Amino acid sequence: MSADDSRFKEIAFQGGLNLLLADKTEASTSTDSRNSAGKSSTVELVHFLLGASGSTRNPFTKRALRSITFGLDLDWPDVTETLEVRRSGARPAFVTLQPDVTAPDPDSLFALETQGQAEVPIEQWNHLIEHRLFGLRGDHPGVSGRTLLSYLARRVSAHGFNEAGRTFSRQPAADATTNLAYLLGLDWQLADGYRQLAARDATRKQLRKAVNDPVWGQIVGSTADLRGQIALAEAQVERLQGQVAAFQVVPEYEHLKDQADELSRRIKQLSQDDVIEQYNLDELQQAVIETADVDTQYLQPAYRELGIVLSDQIRRRFQEVEAFHHSIVRNRRRFLEEEISELTTRLAERRTERARLGEEQAQLLRQLDEGGALEALTSLQQALAREQAALGALRHRYDAAQTLESSSRQITAKRIQLQQAVETDLDEREQQTREATLLFSRFAQALYGPREAFLAIQAGRESLTITPRIDSDNSRGIGNMVIFCFDLTLAVLAHRHGRGPDFLIHDSHLYDGVDDRQLRAALQLAADVTREETMQYIATLNTDDLAKATRLGFNAEPYTLETVLTDSPTGGLFGFRY
The missing domain is CATH 3.40.50.300 (P-loop containing nucleotide triphosphate hydrolases)
Structure with missing residues (x-):
């Protein structure tokens, strides 16, 4: 050394x-000590x-x-x-x-x-x-x-x-x-069984002290409550497992989804256009009703009663004005009828287009409904993993609660078994x-x-x-x-x-x-x-x-x-x- x-x-x-x-x-005194040598x-x-x-x-x-x-x-x-x-x-x-x-x-x-x-x-x-x-x-x-x-x-x-x-x-x-x-x-491994049981017993005693803690139920809980929670969690896991098993990944899912969204926007736009043009059609139809020749038959009797004699020149001028007015009314009615015809045609065409687009949209939605994107499957699998982890935690809590509730009897039984095994080993x-x-x-x-x-x-x-x-x-x-x-x-x-x-x-x-x-x-x-x-x-x-x-x-x-x-x-x- x-x-x-x-x-x-x-x-x-x-x-x-x-x-x-x-x-x-030789120089040692009564106060010296070999305890520090x-x-x-x-x-x-x-x-x-x-x-x-x-x-x-x-x-x-x-x-x-x-x-x-x-x-x-x-x-x-x-x-x-x-x-x-x-x-x-x-x-x-x-x-x-x-x-x-x-x-x-x-x-x-x-x-x-x-x-x-x-x-x-x-x-x-x-x-x-x-x-x-x-x-x-x-x-x-x-x-x-x-x-x-x-x-x-x-x-x-x-x-x-x-x-x-x-x-x-x-x-x-x-x-x-x-x-x-x-x-x-x-047999030291048999002897070590006592140490393991002592560790279990020490843990049990600590847990027993924690039973009266109000937080205990949140950390572990009772076996009765946990059985019910485990049953619900198992059902949720089974449901998600079934969804994952039945899930089909649709090729080009995002492209199909974009097409369906575009069709939806187009149908919505057509509907908005219909509302506007239907309003215009109603206005035009009302305008046709209001467009009519003015009644002028009352004018000559009215002038005679007033003692006014209209000359041939004036009557001829009035007839020209009346003919011009009839021409204007005929032209306006013709224009309104043409506008009404165009609007009616466009409304009919949009109804046909909406029907076609609706059928295409329905077909795309059926494809999307039959499966999903890979990202959706991944999300579903992650949800399943979370539920499985939660179920595992519940089972661990159940094991802990069950161990605590029955640990004393189990430890006593294990000690008796171990004592018998050690006695047999000592004989051997x-x-x-x-x-x-x-x-x-x-x-x-x-x-x-x-x-x-x-x-x-x-x-x-x-x-x-x-x-x-x-x-x-x-x-x-x-x-x-x-x-x-x-x-x-x-x-x-x-x-x-x-x-x-x-x-x-x-x-x-x-x-x-x-x-x-x-x-x-x-x-x-x-x-x-x-x-x-x-x-x-x-x-x-x-x-x-x-x-x-x-x-x-x-x-x-x-x-x-x-x-x-x-x-x-x-x-x-x-x-x-x-």
Whole structure:
């Protein structure tokens, strides 16, 4: 483990047991503490380099450390040399890998080419860890490489030492046991069924709270109302589907439509012309009636009665005027009759033309009525799509309402079925549960002698329960040693069967309150087991705690790392305090 900052205390780990010590200096006072030497930070740094979140809460993204690039060299499957991992808090979304182990197909039968380096997104790095270190293939909901790593390197910052079965204080039981089931070789997919049911139950409870909300009916509604709405929507969809199926696209639809519109305008114009000319015809006919010769027979008797004798010349002039007037009347009558004849002819011709145009218009309208334009079909199809989408939304609302109304019974029934399935699976996997129990019992008896110690694995109602037990009091020290034996069991079994890497890391907090004899036994057990299983165990310890074990005969010299952290301002892991 290294950094590009010269103040950093580089650490070289080895196979088997590794003891990273924190010591006091001669200048230490009663106010100095080894709690800031960097023991827990070592575990945090391993997580950071193995894909932990680069959020602002991560200590390596803080201002004091973000400019430093940290590195970890580790063995990697199918790589002859070590894999160098580099990551900085300044660019937490990426890691640099040397060599580039991302290029070949991880399922390839051939060894990886150890050339070049690659800057890899942290999501891809986590995927590689899951695939290559934990053997996870394809989709694996409920099982996470980050969670699995947290069992092999528990973090104090996440309260990972509070309980053996959880890696952080609020970890749901179903989530924890799914990952534990994978490490132990149980059916983790069955175990994940509890997590899925828990998620459904949480959703149901939230929806139940929303039932009394007045907006609820608009968002979901009741199944009774939705059934009726769905029936109407289905009928509308069927009607539109029938229209689409029967629709015929008329060639040159727009041209035919334009012709029909032109005929309509022509017929309308003819009708308007008829109105005008019919009015004119009426006026002419009235004018013919009013055009007549003037009666002049009364003039001569009238003059005689007045005693006026008209001369022959005057009577001749009057006759000429009378003849001229008769000529004018005859001419006017002839002109009016000719105009009437023309108007009558034109009205008759327009009636004939209107009839012809009406027939043509009717024929065009029949063609248009039998089909439509492509645009009309598209609009009809869009309307159908909208109605189908609305129907789909109604069905989703119905499913949600039905799920809510019957979810409690369904979840209860599913839990019973799942519990029975898990019980059956545990019976069928007796070999795996037996191996895990015997291994845990062996480790516990190495610490406490012939006490009853076992793993209680049971199909519970809410989750698969995996509980390590040692027959003893409930002291803090014994509780920590239960975690030690449990983690060692997980690490060994996962490594044996290709479900995990070959290392286990424990922070010094695990050994707080542990009796000197159990501390010595735990360190010796870790040394023996890692040698037998070809594994690596890393523990951070205070020197005075290690002294307790050495006084009881533990030989720490082969396992103590050269790098020693101290409580001085420059003696910590990073070489400075922040």
